[in-house]
Amino acid sequence: MPLLRGHHLVCLHFFKGQGYDEAFIKNLEKTLHAAENEDVTVSQGADDVCAACPDLKDGRCGHPDNAEEDILEMDANALSLLSLSVSDSISWNKLLEYIPGIFPEWYSLCCIECEWKEACENNPFFQELLKGK
Numbered sequence: 001m002p003l004l005r006g007h008h009l010v011c012l013h014f015f016k017g018q019g020y021d022e023a024f025i026k027n028l029e030k031t032l033h034a035a036e037n038e039d040v041t042v043s044q045g046a047d048d049v050c051a052a053c054p055d056l057k058d059g060r061c062g063h064p065d066n067a068e069e070d071i072l073e074m075d076a077n078a079l080s081l082l083s084l085s086v087s088d089s090i091s092w093n094k095l096l097e098y099i100p101g102i103f104p105e106w107y108s109l110c111c112i113e114c115e116w117k118e119a120c121e122n123n124p125f126f127q128e129l130l131k132g133k
Contacts, residue, residue, distance in 0.1 A: 001041050002034045002035045002038070003040070003042075004035065004047050005044070005045060005071075006074065006076060006078035006084075009040070009078055009090075010078050010082075010110075011116070012049070013126075014119075014125060016119060018119040023052050024054065026052075027051065037092075039091050045060075046061075077110060078110075081102040082095070082102065099129070107129075
């Protein structure tokens with residue numbers, strides 16, 4: 001069962017083949033495939049996506065130096081919007097049902113300042129949600 005932290009429960013719906021490097025992208029694709037085919041478990045902190053991140057240091061995000069606190073805040077926002085807690089399990093399809101309803105608030109809380117925003121803007125699902133915002 002894939003482990004995903006809060007913000008990955010939302011952001012992976014907008015993945016379109018971009019990432020830090022080839023190893024990270026391959027891991028992300030593998031994790032996403034697993035998530036689509038079995039329930040995911042909500043993790044506290046670093047998850048299966050983070051496992052291949054070149055910036056993961058001692059279980060904490062080091063990109064940039066203060067990223068861990070920002071990411072934990074995004075995780076908390078995602079869990080609050082999705083009404084989930086650490087250790088909960090949920091299907092990918094159920095998550096997909098929730099995304100349109102939380103997107104306007106998620107966008108204003110997390111997307112506007114996100115360094116990955118441009119990558120998400122290339123995703124058709126993200127574009128569709130942005131139009132309805």
